[in-house]
Amino acid sequence: MVNKCCVPCCRSNYDPTVYISSFQFHKEEHRRNLWLLKINRKDYSPSKNAVVCIKHFSEKFVITEDHAIRDDGSVLTVKRIHTNLIPDAYPSIFPNQPAYLSSDPVSKEKLHLNEKMKY
DSSP states (O other): OOOOBOSTTOOTTOOTTSOOOEEEOOSSHHHHHHHHHHHTOTTOOOOTTOEEEGGGSOGGGEEEEEEEEOTTSOEEEEEEEEEEEOTTOOOOOOTTSOGGGOOOOOOHHHHHHHHHHHO
16 A cells, blocks of 8 residues: 655555655654644644655655766666655655645855845
């Protein structure tokens, strides 16, 4: 049985023919609380089977390949079968919710453009 993503309005794990990676909540309380804060579900207490799908994580948080340096100095890159998250990852992309809930870092170009538009 595939667990469904607990993010409000997310239906990504509902189609059994499409595989979507999902991740369980941290056991560490401070990281678990950060995820709960970001998900923004009122009075929600995740069960031990609660998951958040990969669609809610920035690419910078997702590990999709491993790298190793060979004896000759060349780099071997191997794609992972199962994706993983870096330890400090948190959900930050919420496409079916108000934009202010998504907190992906703003690029310097966007900041510069916004400053020009003010004047």
